[in-house]
Amino acid sequence: MATVPSYEALGSFYLGREYDAERGTDRPDLLLYDSRDLTTHAVCVGMTGSGKTGLCLSLLEEAAIDGVPAIAIDPKGDLGNLLLSFPSLQPEDFAPWIDAGAAARQGISPEEAATKTAETWRKGLADWDQDGTRIARFREAVDIAIYTPGSEAGRPLSVLQSFAAPPEEQRLDAGASRERVSATVGGLLGLAGIEADPLQSREHILLSTLFDQAWTAGRDLSLAALIQGIQKPPFDKVGVFDLETFYPAKERMQLAMSLNNLIASPSFAAWMKGEPLDVQRLLFTADGKPRISVISIAHLGDAERMFVVTLLLGEVVAWMRRQSGTSSLRAMLYMDEIFGYFPPSAMPPSKLPLLTLMKQARAFGLGVVLATQNPVDLDYKGLSNAGTWFIGRLQTERDKARVIDGLLGAAGEGLDKAQLEKLLANLGNRVFLMRNVHDAAPVLFRTRWTLSYLRGPLTLQEIAKLSRAAPSPDVPSLTSPAPARATRREFTAAAAETSRASQGTPISDKPVIPAGVDELYLETSQADATYLPRVLGIARLHFVDKAAGLDVWETRSLIAPLDDSESHVDWSQADVGVGGDLQKELSNEPPQNARYAEAPAALLRAQNYRSWQKELATHLYSSSTLPIFHCPTVGQSVAPGTSEGDFRAKLSLALREKRDAEIEKLRKKYAPKLATLQDQLRRADERVERERSDLSQHKVQTAISVGTSILGALLGRKAISVGNAQRAGSAARSAGRLSKESGDIDRAEENREVIQQRLTEMQSELESEVSRLRSELDPATVTIEQTSVKPRKTDIDVRTVALLWVPN
Template sequence: MPSLPAYETLGQFYLGREHDPATGKTGDDYYLYDSRDLTTHAVVVGMTGSGKTGLCLSLLEEAAIDGVPAICIDPKGDLGNLALAFPDLKPSDFRPWVDASAAIAAGETPDEYAASTAKRWKQGLAEWDQDPERVGLYKRSAEVTIYTPGSDAGVPITVLKSFAAPPEAVRRDAEAFREKVSASAAGLLSLIGLDPDPVASRDHILLANVLDHAWRGGEDLSLADLIRRIADPPFDRVGVFDLESFYPRKDRTGLAMRVNNLLASPTFAGWLKGEPLKIDSLLYTADGRPRISILSIAHLSEAERMFFVTLLLGEFLTWTRQQKGTGSLRALLYMDEVFGYLPPIGEPPTKRLFLTLLKQARAYGVGLVLATQNPVDVDYKALSNAGTWFLGRLQTERDKMRVLEGLEGASLQAGARFDHARMDEALAGLKSRQFVVNNVHDDGPAFLTTRWVLSYLAGPLTRGQIGELMKEQKRHAEAPRGLGVKEEQGAPASPPTARPVLPAGVKELALAADRVPTGSRTVLRPALYGTAKLHYVSSTYHLDEWREVSVCTPVRGSIPADPWGDGLETVPAGAPAPLDRAYDLSRVEFAPAPAHLAGAKNYGSWQGKLKDHLYRERRLTVYQCRELGEVSEPGEDERDFRVRLTQAAREHRDREVEKLRTRYGSKIRTAERMVGTARRRVAREQEQADRAKQDSYLSLGGSLLGALFGRKLLSSTNVRRASTGMRSLGRASDQADDVGEAEEMKLEREENLAAIEEELAAEIAAVEDELNPSNLKLTSKTIAPRKSDIDVAPLSVLWRPWSVDRSGIAEPGWG
């Protein structure tokens, strides 16, 4: 097996080589950045042409190779280049992405320019001790996905389809819950052009109260639900004022209309399509591989960008607070240009969220990397929370002074010394791709020249190029609409009837209609709905878990004796609402209901059949990883367990590597001291040998001159000089022998040091192999719920909305 390059070290990011500002030369020593230092965040500052983009892409490439996922906010369209990794480095790989105008400027055809680009990339990688295999390693390590909110150019992502209630853990955390409510309200208000200030804005206070009221009960809201509740809130007081005094109905209706315009406008149709905004899915693929998610917002208006980034940061903060504390790097949040989102003056809704993340995310192993060209336009007090500053060429003296101000603040917070004069001088002499690195975890600033990136830097990608890159991923992202709809779609709907009469005591619930296209009407179709509590127990897997399930099965025509078969669907908790609260019953149409729904005795039989079905089918699979001593948590599927194991393996790896560094540190330091001593002895012995040789030549030379030119050829003086010269020659020979012995000792000690370093490298490689997430073996067991503990509540009828167009074709109207 070929040996890995020296920079391919666990938890170390290869960003370039060390640069000597005194000589202006870049040496051979690699600049390696400890990934754990990113948990205290990083700032990258540099003007256009400074090499800032290359440095940031290198950092993200290294994170991917180390298995660390990243969410990247891309306001300019440059980050899609991370998807342009070509392990074969063939001209045909580069050809679709080369700029035709650049080819013309170079005096080449596009094909010739692609060939020269491929050659240049191969040479550039080789100059930085990288090869095509490393490009392949990066490409295999993580999936790069480009999401385009409000557009289907890339993989579409939606935040307008629903305002889902946060998990129970967040609802129990008062601060996290407030941040989530505030961010959601502020984001929506910024989109419709209203003041998002959480204290001064009456709109924000009303909207936050509506969300707070629903989410505290675990109730998900569709946008349609939200619009109705803005106009008619489920509370009658706001603070000490009654609702009408605080926000009269006429004004509330106006706000509801503005939000409704979003729902009705064809311009915003794109916001209703795509995958839901879930941080876990942005960080990991369906099979648990790390992902670099690029959220491209270059095509959006300023208001739309602020709306999306606000909701994204709110979701990211909620996700972060649900993680366990760790000192190892878990995930990255990167923003390519933070200008406008974290200003020194003003309070956009994103500023508060960034400040909270900068202060709190480090405890959870989450690192923020923020880049900007204009440091004067960013709140330096906020950036003083960052432990690492990568500083490239700056445009103005004012920029430099703002950076120095922020650096000094960061050093004070970390309790580190800051040399203002030295940093000022260092910043003045930087050239392209040269950076000063001020890391509070190091003894002083470092200087580096950035390495050649693995990805092809094609510049900002067009919508068409993004679509081509994401063609396959968009196909895989297509998902059925709604809650696993299994009823026949696209078929003519049955004629609507009056509301069916059900037995006394049978509750009627309904799902809200999210969107009804113009010219269509809503018809409610019935389904049987049941909830149950299941108890799973296993002493082997330390399992004692109660779980609640909500299921429904559509009913049309006749109902079989056991209706809980292939048509069974899971319903999210909190989704159904009482029928009379969800709809104005005087304006609702109902589909015909099977006659069996009117028989009271049938419900008891169906309830018993549901219990049997849940015992047979609702088994829980638990997983165990013996290498790490980890067992899956209740409700955690194999994908989520593997994601958690990835972080557990990284933490275990970091601990083991730290132990190895501690154990070998004294050995290496002792060996290095011995090598240093041996080298100094060689130098000393060589100096003595040279001096002895020179003395012997002088002594013998003096006697010969005296003999040749003196009056007495055989005088006693000349005889003594000659004998002294011969003895000096003997001593010089002895000194030469001493030099040889010293050289042998030096060589022996250097070989000993190399052997210790090789031993350490072998042990680190063994740790990496043992703890590689792809090598971890899982065992699993399927556990049925304890039958005697299954508790099925009385069944209800669930009415689900279908949108019926003028030709009578019906489509699901929820989800």
Template sequence: MTAGNQGNQAIQPGEMFLGGVIDPVSGQRMQRDIIYDARNLTTHGIIVGMTGSGKTGLGIVMLEEALSSGIPCLILDPKGDMGNLLLNFPSFSPRDFLPWINEAEAKSQATGTDQLAVQISESWRSGLAEWGIGPDRMQKLADSASCTIYTPGSVSGVPINVVGSLVAPRLDWSDSSQAEIGRDEIEGLVSSFLVLARIDADPISSPEHILLANIIEKAWSEGRDLDLGSLISQVRHPPMRKLGVFEIDSFYPQKERDRLAIRLNGLIASPSFAAWMAGPPLDIERMLYSSRGQPQASIIYLAHLSEAERQFVVTLILSRLITWMRRQSGTPDLRALVYMDEVFGFAPPTAEPPSKKQILTILKQGRAYGVGMVLSTQNPVDLDYKAMSNAGTWMIGRLQTERDKARILEGIESVSGQTDMKLFDRLISNLGKRQFVLQSAKAKEPVIFTSRWSMSYLAGPLDRNQIERLTRDHPLRSISISSSSAGAGAAYGTAASTSFKIASAAASQETLRQEGGMEMTRRSSGGFPPASGEISRDESQVAPRVDPSTAVYYLDPSAPWASQVRSMPGGKRLQAGLIARVHLKYDDNKAAVDHTEEWEAIFFPLSKRFDPKSAINVDYDDRDLTSRPPDRAIYLLAKADLDKASYFKEAKSALQDHLVRSRSISILRNPALDLYSRVGESRNDFERRCFQAAEDKADIEMAKLKDKHESSINRIKSQLNNADRRVRELNTDTRQRQQEELLHGAGDLLSGLLGGRRRSLSLGGAASRRSMTIRTQERLRSAEEKKEEKERELEELEDKLAEEISLISDRWKVAADQIEEIKIPLEKADVDVEEMSVLWIPVG
């Protein structure tokens, strides 16, 4: 926010010239302008002021500045004031102002409308001139962006089809973050639709909400668009068998689903509902930007709607906006501005209307994507505290009560603890008309300012006649009106053709069952003829004849594999296919295989000749099939001769031949071990089994090897033990003799020999002891050599044994790894076509 001297002609893109600064002491306007950075509005804004405070004029000024800067605007207009944006008259011609003059005002001033138009024209010219705004600036605004007034539920302006198509958003449902975006949009859509139908439902606990949300998510996640007719049809016959862990009939019984379908059907069957499906489809990208990328202002006029209808429209549009927003890249700039002229009832502090979640989501997440939201309200107590705390810009005008002022002070303090609340209290207590206190998260202190004169003529709330006058030449309106008048019947005809006389249909079906059984029900094909012109030459309202020996079924919409055959849940046009159940037997005596399995498939669509290669493998059970045709069924005539038994006989034979040629089962074989895997046994499990068998074989050979060498090993070990014992004995004897000789013998021998006193014979004893020691040592060496010989012999035997053990182990390891795959084929006698029936599948 900047405040500078007048000179707004130099305003740059992204700058918003909002007005002029007011001196808080004198209350007079100063020669400084309020130039506000549009990027500040990415943190959102709140405008508060009582009736007559000028907040609507300030909102229009803000939108004029945004559009002048090339910022597209989505404007929610509950009161009808925002259409004044189109009243931009750069020439200031009284003729331009004349159609918008209030005759009552002219009478009150005792003047004619022509004279009042002249006065207003001059007043507007001089008022804008005081702010330095002339025709050039006004023309720039007119050239910067086009403005469209949409009137949902009415053709007075540009109608918009907010509910007719339920087009699937372009999302990758395998991505959890994008799936979350889709679910949020579905929640808003279902909540708003149930509000429109006057059904109070909670997204978490209400079966109505949960069922509708699941039906829409299933279609969207499969890339399919919906319309209201198919949605209501699927309420009666949901395209899923379970919700959570409960069967659908336990979670939400059939009778209750019928009551919901009747309630919704009554809504769309009403002639007044046709206008809700007129006009271009709801597309946020096209509402913000033209086909050439030029920014636009899209005003959603809501003044003509009831409270429930307003909730419906606001919730739906904001949920679509959030989906669009989350697909954008991040930016610090203001990419788009969402303005709501009166937020009362849409985000209250206590109740939880469907719109509240969408508003809070934008306030919390919009900044990351450059989407700003500005909410306007008379009474701040009507706005949820979380919404107030997410606003970074506050513009507070004159307030009605002290309670309103206290609420504002509480909200401002929660956003910025640095604000001088006593000063702020004084500022908002002395405001005049068109004066506001501007508090920004980007500014240190609040500023009082007066809003500038708007370039758009403020004619007050516009009624539907005035809206029609403003949009009379709009290209989208001319297309919408011409298409709807070609038959408002067309819109209503669509609604009527997609709505269902549920109670009557159910009663007639029950009567047929009681009177003539299921065959009568089948022939009735729903009982209600479609509108004239809907049946082509290749279609029939009566089910085509089928060979009497062949069963006929209709696809239940809850079949989990319905999407594989591109079934259209709720569709009335049926195309024939064949459904087959075949028992296959695989046997091989050598491999000890005796395996049977059930093979099931759909053949769809059918050609003149049965083609077994067109099989779509599905795993179906009896719950996927029903003998009851949908209401108002139309049958596409099949090319195949379904009325002839020969067709089915040839089809069964062709299917048998095809399966014999194309199907087999694979098992594993180990020829070295003569082992075969079991059907369904994994390779890892079979490898473990082979390893265990090889190990058992190796153990047998090891046992034989042990028997072969055990006696030799025992003999050598015994000899080695004896040699070891002899060595120990001689070793001990030798040490004892050496000790005795050292103590006694050696001294006697030396002293006797050298002393000469002893006789020679007396020295013989000493010499004999010495000789015996020497001989003992020789025997010890001989024993040690013998021990070493036995040790070598034992070692050589162990080496030989180890080599033989390695050979055995390696041989069986190799045997365990000799695994190969073999196929067990079918023979024709092994193929039993248990069932081949006709299945009618909805395709449109």
């Protein structure tokens, strides 16, 4: 069997083979989909039994093999089948998932059904040039997790964590902030069973105002705090009306009671458990491995589903806006059934964030894929931003008419309605029409065999069984070993421990501090504390490494004792803190009822502090470093304190961008040569066929070759025909077995063999290039160096050297 890893290194998704509608057979040409095309989003439409689920799971599988993470919203329970992918393809792998009832109806035992299913899957994969090795590649490339909000069957997901205040950069974006508030409030009211219009509903306006005020101030909200805010809002007016006129207290109490009933419900406890709703962690594990996060909501009621989907989409929008722009595919968001979430006229809470994603996600490399088996009740104007349409068998003529109208409106340039009607007229099982705006014309294709066993919807009990077998939740990885950010307690304890005055120190009245000596106190909640004298140094350091792309400023605070002579500061013994947190703990005002240790005379001389300031600058330059992670392959470094796993997650996009740039170079390098060879091969083939008119009868379609797969992925689906290349190879072999009846046939064959050899040599050259790309640009194995950067000497800014009283 021919393997198919070559185009995978080139960012192409193997979705199936082209389909000949007139003959009703598959063509040998692969349907290879450029991953970058998915940044313009996709829509998949097809009735039950059309193969829609298989096609969409294939998209997720291909993305995973390419290292692209995904969030998959699963209202039906089918997407957990991604975990039913078995590299060994043994009957015992399938046995736990066999429907005993279905087996009995077939007159066979569950064991026999498992054996039959395993054989079916092995044969199905082989027919599409796949095997257990490719399944293993899929499972090794990605972590798969099933989240079940509101249930502990899978990984519980605490969606209410999204009531936390958004990051400051999003709060400064007024439009983004309004969208997030509106989506959050709409979802919450829907969960409480309250239908609310964002512009007309008092409930929506009141809650939006409460959220807006809290988040603008950077304060998190809990449901309890929100209920209290409803009863006693921190404002007196809403618009031009006073609060009581707009929404009387008695009626507000009814809203508060509705939300309180949510908290009081025993089933609500499950919503508070689990991992926080963190999009970065849904896309990548703690060690940076890409993840497919299946958000299973099949077990929820309609209002609960809307609540989860709305909050999740709001978090995705917020995450998206924090990313850098890219033309490569960074991540996927897939929703298995959007019926009811994206209607043409109504405005459910889920629709606004979906519209935002369809309009804006492309610039950030987020590909949105929406699927439905109900094509009538959809907002096709909103779907006009989708660049790719996959259309399978539809149930009614009304469905076909609606989809054709939507497709003509969304990607109608160059399309003919009559042609579309003809193409959609007799679509069979797993046959789809693909309209990609990046291709010249629509194409019919049959979807490949999925790597995952299509078991059908999973119950909560089955999800629980899968989750128990899955790896345990993330354990946070170690961060880069930057200096620890010391707390006030740690500073105090360290200072007391290193002080000779910690035991038996004479206690005296507070000494008189002369002019020119700055005096500060480290605050404490401890009563009647004894304060020890220390020297505080605060400096700003500038770390620059152009090769690593690093340019950061960092504040460091040092609390140091005097040396044994009690005349110089021993900066080498200082307790060091990073960042400005310590400065928040400092006070100019002496504490009440404090006791003071004796202060050495050196601390009471103003001129000493000027000397110590210079000594501190020298000490910082000689001893300070900033540990960082650096990837020389893409020339990127990570911000201090970021984990290696998060750095690898960031690198996955950078490496994909570099790969896409390398592919463009290969296209420019090989396209003219390949076009010439293909034209020569076509003319040589035609000549041989003319000389031997019956030669075509001896042609046999062979298996998909690695070389033609590479060329198809490299130059585009239509740039080189796999079928032409295979027909040419078959013709050469067939003609070689025929007796040479004339010199014309011999010369034609010799000429054709020379061209074929040139093409083979070029394929080998391309394979070498592809192998290099695969080894150099693999995020899992790319080299990450840990280096240290010294501060720039001329930029060391010692801002404070002062006498500091530290509580013991």
